[in-house]
Amino acid sequence: MFPDTKIRFTLRSFENINCIVRKKELANLILFLDEGKYEVSVHGYYNSRNHLVIEKFFVRNPDSFIREFVLKSLKSIA
Numbered sequence: 306m307f308p309d310t311k312i313r314f315t316l317r318s319f320e321n322i323n324c325i326v327r328k329k330e331l332a333n334l335i336l337f338l339d340e341g342k343y344e345v346s347v348h349g350y351y352n353s354r355n356h357l358v359i360e361k362f363f364v365r366n367p368d369s370f371i372r373e374f375v376l377k378s379l380k381s382i383a
Contacts, residue, residue, distance in 0.1 A: 312336065324357045331359065334375045
């Protein structure tokens with residue numbers, strides 16, 4: 306909702322990866338995801354501070370709520 310929305314979160318895999326989302330539309334959609342409930346696939350690049358800057362993401366095990374409110378909106382962004 307703010308003009309310069311940025312969110313930071315940690316992806317937990319074999320190692321912890323610090324991530325940043327700078328696109329306001331993606332940040333709003335990621336905030337719908339409950340912690341530890343979904344598997345996501347992300348695409349981005351590492352910045353100079355070794356943070357993964359997320360440009361695209363895909364939810365691998367969406368439920369009906371996520372399909373309706375996140376994935377439909379995501380199609381219009383990408």
